[in-house]
Amino acid sequence: MTHPVKWGVLGAATFARDFMARAIHEAEGAQLVALATSSIEKAAPFQAFCPELEVFTDYDALLASDSVDAIYIPLPNHLHVEWAHKAMDAGKHVLVEKPIAMTAGEIDGVIAKRDATGLLCAEAYMIAHHPQWARVRALVTEGVIGDLVHVDVAFSYNNAADTGNIRNRADTGGGAAGDIGVYAFGCARLVTGQEPEAITSTRVVREAGVDVTTEITAKFPSFAYHGIISMRMAPYQEARFHGSKGVIVVKTPFNARVAGQAELEIRLSDHTRIETFPAINHYALQVENFCRTVREGAVYPWDLENAKGTQAMIDAVFAADQGQ
CATH class of the missing domain: 3.30.360.10 (Dihydrodipicolinate Reductase; domain 2)
Incomplete structure (x- = not known):
């Protein structure tokens, strides 16, 4: 890849700090360039391993940045769908932490937005890359x-x-x-x-x-x-x-x-x-596969349809429990 995919992280979650942001920073073909957090002191551990990181105190400001190609979303589960839509509306590719949605039906709108924009949007299901x-x-x-x-x-x-x-x-x-x-x-x-x-x-x-x-x-x-x-x-x-x-x-x-x-x-x-x-760092492999899909059009190992299938199974589990 001649040009790395430039990444921004939406939220200073512990998991992002300890695993995914580091994986983005280390992955071939990726460059961690930005973090958005409402609590500026939470940015310090990220800057410790990525000193050049640009820090935003507003999520929308990061999405509006021309220096960012792709967004990683580790926000609480109930916010995943909302911010996936916002990120794609801003023209960004999106990797959303699992589960991408709370019900399978919610994923349909994300799939439609992905198809309409031509952007890559995927669930961070790292085992599919191991x-x-x-x-x-x-x-x-x-x-x-x-x-x-x-x-x-x-x-x-x-x-x-x-x-x-x-x-x-x-x-x-x-x-x-x-x-x-x-x-x-x-x-x-x-x-x-x-x-x-x-x-x-x-x-x-x-x-x-x-x-x-x-x-x-x-x-x-x-x-x-x-x-x-x-x-x-x-x-x-x-x-x-x-x-x-x-x-x-x-x-x-x-x-x-x-x-x-x-x-x-x-x-x-x-x-x-x-x-x-x-x-083997499956988080880094996940990022590298994402970047290859963005830059080269490679098939991504775990698309939104796959994510919807697992969520549909979870939905069926709860429906069966309620029916007993």
Whole structure:
């Protein structure tokens, strides 16, 4: 790429500070140039690793800047759709933190705006950019474990003590499903390309209007699914793809490098082998793929239609729970 994509970050979220802004700063073909924050003191940690960063105290002023090509939005969930529209109205490409919307229906308008403007707008679903997931998809597609029979996924952490956290607040679109359900539910879709035919059972625990633990079973066209997500259980994550001839265990499926090394355990009838993916930053890969799509027209690995599919599954989970 001859010219880097110049990025602005809308909001000084902790996740942006610790992960995504750094990934933009480090990614090939990208340049972090601007941050908008209503609290100017929150800009200091960003400027520590990106001293040339321009800081705006108004979100709209950043969107109006001619020095910015693309916007990363890590705002609270309920603001994602609104600011995605505003960013595209300002002529900016947009990478929106997951979940991009609170319901699947809201994504239709974002898709329409993307198509009308010709801009790239995508959900920041970083696992779709990690080579361990491309490898799982290839192994399943090639029939290495035979016919896929069952998928089992667990993802949990405990933030009960952090009562002010936006994930624990209904007014900011909090809840386990939006935060980590997109991974636990969506990874089955990512690997197989299949959509659930039915949510066959649900158990949803809520606190103060927020889903804190959700356990489901679902029927896909050619396999059964079980998943559990929680913000009230000890930290744990694992995905298991069980076939007629073998099993693939994804040891750190979602927070590679943070919760552990990205590693696949492939168990076949006559042997077990381990494949590792050390030192891969899937956040940086996500940014680099985004920039390639913007500059070269490369196919982006996770489009809005894919994001809508996972949100539709989450919507179906809550609808099934309410119907019980």
